[in-house]
Amino acid sequence: MEGWCVIWNAVFPRYCVSCGTEGVLLCDFCAADTSLDGPPFAYANPKIRKLICAWKYNGDEGGLAKLIQLIQPRAAFWKGVIKAKKIEVIVPIPLSSWKERMRGFNQAKDGARAIGEIVNLPTIDLLERKHRWFAQANTSHDLRKKSFAKNPFALRSGIEVPKRLMIFDDVETTGATMSAAEEVLRNAGVEEIVRISIARG
Ligand SMILES: [Zn+2]
Known part of the structure; x- marks a missing residue:
């Protein structure tokens, strides 16, 4: 997918991802x-996929801004769930820090914040990715693989854990990432967790 994005990038200045109109x-x-x-x-929708690709x-x-424009008039369901479940905050699923460095911006946080503005919720960085190299010390290859595969996330220290929250990932595929994040949060005492994503597929 990333290779396809690079090719697509060559068509800047911007053109409408759907009809090709310039600007x-x-x-x-x-x-x-x-x-x-x-x-x-649906991630299979080319319009959605191209906007995510441009942003991510x-x-x-502008890719995120346009996705937000599409979400804005369709956010009633989310708002209903937030009200019914008394959700307090949005927690972004973090990228690994090397991915953030490579891309030069924190996409998960930006996305969560933009969604938060639509549904009137603050965003907190409650989770972090465990560093692969941290787990490497003094463990055999198998053990290391197991401990990393078990759960890539950890709680960031020094942040009060809310009881009711939403976790945000830009694209949800198998749901395994969300489940791993949920496990960490439930172990930390979170009682209500709602998943939100921009696209699924
Ligand atoms: Zn168009």
Whole structure:
């Protein structure tokens, strides 16, 4: 997927990902798509996939802005769940720090914050990725593999853990990442966890 994104990147300046009109990543006409179901949107939808790709792999924040524009009028379901379950905050699923460094921005945090503005919730960085090299000391290869595979996440220290929260990932595929994050949070005493993502597939 990342290779495909690089090729697509070569077509800057921006063109509408759907109809090709020059000037914006998604034109107003294509943004007014009434057939769009979600959020979460289907990752198989090329419009959604290209916007995520522009944001995530090309570092074009316009991609996130356009996704937010699509989410805004369709966020009633999320707002209902937040109210019903008395959700207090959004917790982004963190990228590994080397990915953040490589891309030069914290995509998970930016995405969670943008969603938070729509649903009126603050964002807190409660989770971090365990460092692979940290687990390498004094363990055999098998053990290391097991301990890393078990759960890649840990709680960040010094942050009060809320009882009711939403976890955010931009794209949910198998759900394994969300489940791992949930396990850490439940062990820390979180009682209610709701999953949200921009796309699924
Ligand atoms: Zn268009």
